Amino acid sequence: MADLFDTPAQSARPATAKPDGPRPLADRMRPATIDEVIGQDHLLGTDGSLRAMIDAGSLPSLVFWGPPGVGKTTIARLLAQATDLAFEQISAIFTGVQDLRKVFEAAKLRHANGRGTLLFVDEIHRFNKAQQDGFLPHMEAGVIVLVGATTENPSFELNAALLSRSQVLVLNRLEQKHLEAMLSRTEARLDRALPLTAAARDRLVDMADGDGRALLNLAEQVFAWDGGPFDNGALAQRLNRAAPKYDKSGDAHYNLISALHKSIRGSDPDAALYWFARMLDGGEDPRYLARRLTRMAVEDIGLADPQAQAHCLSAWQTFERLGSPEGELALANAVAYLALAPKSNAAYVAYKAARSAAKQTGSxxxxxxxxxxxxxxxxxxxxxxxxxxxxxxxxxxxxxxxxxxxxxxxxxxxxxxxxxxxxxxxxxxxxxxxxxxxxx
Incomplete structure (x- = not known):
């Protein structure tokens, strides 16, 4: 009898089984070997760390940190294949304590019979502390090789104990050349070209926003169109651009506000306006941006331009009066003003030094x-x-x-x-x- 937790490739299909149902193009185009993975050469290339682990036949527990659609699940499957480990996949979103217990029991049985288990946990950061701690004894006993996937910074989202027993590997956002290679390979396998002009094809790649899965989902829709080749206008009418990858409480939020702050501190109004627009486009609350801009005026400009703070407060008040989208222009004005204002953190440094001295001197x-x-x-x-x-x-x-x-x-x-x-x-x-x- 086939193992309940084996993948379809590992289990024998009964003679009476019906053919598989329709599968999304992104699933059908999954790489079959490590060498077919696109865009993660720093890990899987000749000198890559993952390549070295595979060649050595020794795989530690890992945490894959990267944006959606860059191959985290695919690589985990292929690692199990390359190291002869049974592959088990769960998602932290849908898995409860009872489900985890069943997974661990099956892995123990497999381990007792001489075979290891690669347990792939998608969205591992969504498990709470107690659930994350539950992996530790099974990792230490060698019952499972844990491969967790997360889009959030592991330093903030995962327990120190779990991180200390794992290696964190960063998967990169796919570049335009990688997405183009993915499209070309898909066309070759299907023996059919996308019915798009060259400009529309480039636009399709842009619409995927570095996400290979999103690209293939978009391409699947285009392959279904009759006629062509279709230009940019037709593409825009028939397809919607994928929503920007932005979580107002997640890693993208902190990355973008850091980029905005440092662009203003670096006196670059163009970069500052770009990050400001990215945050608005991602659905950020303009009031949060107004608050942060005011903080930048106090922290990075200070008394070098005392009007900067007043300008931010005025822009904030204007936004409250006008609302979106008109009021956002007032905040954009503040972004440009702060970027071009003379910079000084002298008062900020003085304040921190005074606070430190006050604590040291007591009463x-x-x-x-x-x-x-x-x-x-x-x-x-x-x-x-x-x-x-x-x-x-x-x-x-x-x-x-x-x-x-x-x-x-x-x-x-x-x-x-x-x-x-x-x-x-x-x-x-x-x-x-x-x-x-x-x-x-």
């Missing part, structure tokens, strides 16, 4: 000369004694020390020589000079 009292003395007793204790009223001093500057008596004077704020902070730097130097002249 030191202010010097008595700057404390109010509303009672006779407080006056007798020296509160307010020898305080110099700055407005009565020459240049309205007394130069007194306002730090605690047991703390040396510190310098936290060091303005940069850019934008409005250039003037502030001159003021800091001016007061330093007066303080030195007065022996302070």
């Amino acid at each position: 030191l009292m202010p010097p008595k000369h700057i404390l109010n003395a509303p009672t006779k007793l407080m006056k007798e204790q020296g509160y307010g004694a020898e305080y110099q009223y700055d407005h009565d001093a020459d240049a309205a500057f007394s130069g007194q020390d306002y730090f605690p008596e047991d703390m040396a004077r510190a310098r936290f704020y060091d303005p940069v020589d850019r934008g409005f902070e250039r003037d502030l730097k001159k003021r800091v130097e001016y007061f330093d000079r007066l303080r030195a002249e007065r022996g302070r």
